[in-house]
Amino acid sequence: DAGITxxxxxxxxxxxxxxxxxxxQTWSHSYMFWYRQxxxxxxxxxxxxxxxxxxxxxxxPDGYVVSRSKTENFPLTLESATRSQTSVYFxxxxxxxxxxxxxxxxxxxxxxx
Amino acid sequence: xxxxxxxxxxxxxxxxxxxxxxxxxxVSGLRGLFWYRQxxxxxxxFLFTLYSAGEEKxxxxxxxxLTKKESFLHITAPKPEDSATYLCAVRNxxxxxxxxxxxxxxxxx
Numbered sequence: 001d002a003g004i005t006x007x008x009x010x011x012x013x014x015x016x017x018x019x020x021x022x023x024x025q026t027w028s029h030s031y032m033f034w035y036r037q038x039x040x041x042x043x044x045x046x047x048x049x050x051x052x053x054x055x056x057x058x059x060x061p062d063g064y065v066v067s068r069s070k071t072e073n074f075p076l077t078l079e080s081a082t083r084s085q086t087s088v089y090f091x092x093x094x095x096x097x098x099x100x101x102x103x104x105x106x107x108x109x110x111x112x113x
Numbered sequence: 114x115x116x117x118x119x120x121x122x123x124x125x126x127x128x129x130x131x132x133x134x135x136x137x138x139x140v141s142g143l144r145g146l147f148w149y150r151q152x153x154x155x156x157x158x159f160l161f162t163l164y165s166a167g168e169e170k171x172x173x174x175x176x177x178x179l180t181k182k183e184s185f186l187h188i189t190a191p192k193p194e195d196s197a198t199y200l201c202a203v204r205n206x207x208x209x210x211x212x213x214x215x216x217x218x219x220x221x222x
Contacts, residue, residue: 033210041199042117043212045159050208058209090156100145100204104156 001074005028006091006105014113019078021108031094032074034058034066036087043090049074061082081112117138117213119201125219126191134186136201136215144208146184148177148199151215157200172197 004025013019023032034046035058045058047066055066063085065077078085088109092102120135138146146166149157161170163179170177174195176187186199196219202212 031208035212040214043202043210045209045211048209059211092156100147100162101159102147102157102210103159106156106180107154 004093004103004105006037010109012111013081016080019081021076021089023074025072025093028071029093029095030070034076035090038087084113086112115205115211117203117211119213119216123217128222129190131189134199138183138192138203140203141203142206144204146179147202148186151198159185193220196220209220
């Protein structure tokens with residue numbers, strides 16, 4: 001199906017474990033973004049990517065790692081999960097040329113015990 | 114530092130009762146201001162982009178306006194299906210988006 005998908009939709013893990021959240025888009029959009037959404041903070045940018053092999057930090061990058069070997073995929077890895085990383089994570093994409101319209105995935109709800 | 118605040122935090126309206134949501138912002142260089150709608154358990158859905166003071170955009174019962182310091186989302190004669198959280202965001206010339214905390218709107222039948 002066309003669009004932007006995230007997997008898993010729900011994940012429970014333990015402190016110290018490595019977790020990878022997947023994001024896939026079928027539009028060949030250049031820009032992709034990872035956000036976390038917490039009550040009282042709204043959406044905060046973790047990392048973004050302007051193209052394959054180009055990534056940059058956002059507002060809250062500590063504890064997260066990203067990669068983008070293919071245009072359509074933008075995985076987010078928590079190398080050693082902490083309780084403070086319990087959140088809802090959203091991936092988004094935007095077409096090239098500065099369309100300014102972000103399309104969001106359905107989100108992944110992550111709980112770190 | 115770029116910042117976005119939204120008020121009120123929550124708003125409860127009767128069906129047909131018009132109102133406005135406020136988004137105040139400070140940004141180093143405004144590339145654009147955005148409004149999104151978010152339903153529970155879903156990702157935000159794009160509504161409008163505004164680029165310059167004085168600009169207005171409309172979609173069904175929603176109208177967004179922009180000044181140099183704030184934006185308003187006017188809701189005319191709302192229906193229960195307009196119930197959602199409305200998010201405001203700004204984008205600077207460094208390409209980053211900064212989101213506000215949102216206004217949770219409930220429209221009662």
